[in-house]
Amino acid sequence: MKKHVVIFEARGGSDKGKYGFRKDSKPIIDSLKDRGWSAEIIFYQDEDRGEIYRHTIDKADAYISRVNPGNLKNETGYFQMLKELVNNGVEGLPHPDAMVAYGAKNSVEKLKGTDIVPDDVYTYYDFDTLKEEFPKSLKKGVRVLKQNRGSTGEGIWRVEVLNPKPNGSRIPLDAKLKLTEARDNHTEEKTLQEFLEYCIKYLEGENGMLLDMPFLERIKEGEIRVLMLRDNVVNIVHKKPADTKDAFSATLFSGAKYRYDKPEQWPELVKSIKGSLRTIQERLGNYDLPLIWTADFILDTDKKTGEDRYVLGEINASCVGFTTFLELSENIADEVLALLDAEEAVNSRWAAFKK
Structure with a gap:
C-alpha cells in the first residue's frame, strides 16, 4: 500500500481559513499523522486535472472529497476524475456516484413512501x-x-x-x-x-x-441536522428559525439560532435514522455510506396516531463541515484507518499549507 490520503478542496467559498483551505481539513491530517498516516490537501481545478490525477494515482490509496460542486466552474471534469481514480483502485470517500446520489435533491423523492419521507413529494x-x-x-x-x-x-x-x-x-x-x-x-x-x-x-x-x-408548519420548532460518520450518529444540530412572521429558514445567515446536542438527547430521531439506513442505501444506489454526511429532519405530526414524526428534508454529502466539533477528526481518522491501514509521509507539493 502507498499509505497516503489526498483531501480534495476547491478554492473560494466562505468555509475557508486564512491559508485558503477548510478549517476542518487540517485536523483530519493531524489526526491521521498521529496514527502514522500521511495526507495532503490538493486544490482541484480543471486546468490541472491530468496532473492531479496522475499524482493521486501514484501517491494515494484513498481520497476524501471536500469540494462543494457549486465552487467549481464546471463540476463535470471533477466527477470524471474521481470516477477514473475509483476505477483504477483509489478508494473514494465518498464514491463519486454516491456523492451525486446522496447530494442531489431528488434523493428525498427516491425515499418517498418510507418512514422518513411522505408520498406527497x-x-x-x-x-x-x-x-x-x-x-x-x-x-x-x-x-x-x-x-x-x-x-x-x-x-x-x-x-x-x-x-x-x-x-x-x-x-x-x-x-x-x-x-x-x-x-x-x-x-x-x-x-x-x-x-x-x-x-x-x-x-x-x-x-x-x-x-x-x-x-411543514413545525419547522418553526426547528430543523434537526443529524451529522453522520458512515452509519454512526455523531452529533445533532438543532436549528431554530428566527422568531419573525414569515421566517422558516434554518440558516445562520437568515438569523436562525443553533444549538449543538449529543445523539442521546434525541433517542427517537436516532432510532428513526438508524432504522432507515438500509433503505437509504438501497434506494440511493447501494453504495457504501459516505464518510461524512448529514440528514436534515423536520418534525411533523402523524395524522393517524397524533404522534411526532421526523420527516427528511435534505441530505448533504459533498463537503460537510464540522468546525464546531473539530474533535470529530479523530473519529474520521479511525474510520479511514479501518479501511486502509496506512502510515504517514506528508507530500507538500500540492499542499495548501507548509508545516
Whole structure:
C-alpha cells in the first residue's frame, strides 16, 4: 500500500481559513499523522486535472472529497476524475456516484413512501412537467420548492396561494402567490405564471431539477441536522428559525439560532435514522455510506396516531463541515484507518499549507 490520503478542496467559498483551505481539513491530517498516516490537501481545478490525477494515482490509496460542486466552474471534469481514480483502485470517500446520489435533491423523492419521507413529494426536470404538475400540487396547500444546487437557502421557496378559490382541481396561472425565500426569509408576490417562468433557471443545465414538498408548519420548532460518520450518529444540530412572521429558514445567515446536542438527547430521531439506513442505501444506489454526511429532519405530526414524526428534508454529502466539533477528526481518522491501514509521509507539493 502507498499509505497516503489526498483531501480534495476547491478554492473560494466562505468555509475557508486564512491559508485558503477548510478549517476542518487540517485536523483530519493531524489526526491521521498521529496514527502514522500521511495526507495532503490538493486544490482541484480543471486546468490541472491530468496532473492531479496522475499524482493521486501514484501517491494515494484513498481520497476524501471536500469540494462543494457549486465552487467549481464546471463540476463535470471533477466527477470524471474521481470516477477514473475509483476505477483504477483509489478508494473514494465518498464514491463519486454516491456523492451525486446522496447530494442531489431528488434523493428525498427516491425515499418517498418510507418512514422518513411522505408520498406527497415530487421532482421536476423540465418546464412542461413543472407547469403541468405544480399547480395541482399547490392545490393541496402550502409547498416548498427547492432547486437542486445552491447553498444557504438560495433557491428554496415557500409557496403559498393568496386567496385560494375552493373550486377546480388546480390553481389558475393568474393566481397570486406569496413567496418566501429561505436565503433571508424575504417575501415577494408573483402570479403563478410569473413564478413558473422565474423557476426555469433552476431547470437549466445538466443537473437542473426542482424538488416539491409540503411545507411543514413545525419547522418553526426547528430543523434537526443529524451529522453522520458512515452509519454512526455523531452529533445533532438543532436549528431554530428566527422568531419573525414569515421566517422558516434554518440558516445562520437568515438569523436562525443553533444549538449543538449529543445523539442521546434525541433517542427517537436516532432510532428513526438508524432504522432507515438500509433503505437509504438501497434506494440511493447501494453504495457504501459516505464518510461524512448529514440528514436534515423536520418534525411533523402523524395524522393517524397524533404522534411526532421526523420527516427528511435534505441530505448533504459533498463537503460537510464540522468546525464546531473539530474533535470529530479523530473519529474520521479511525474510520479511514479501518479501511486502509496506512502510515504517514506528508507530500507538500500540492499542499495548501507548509508545516
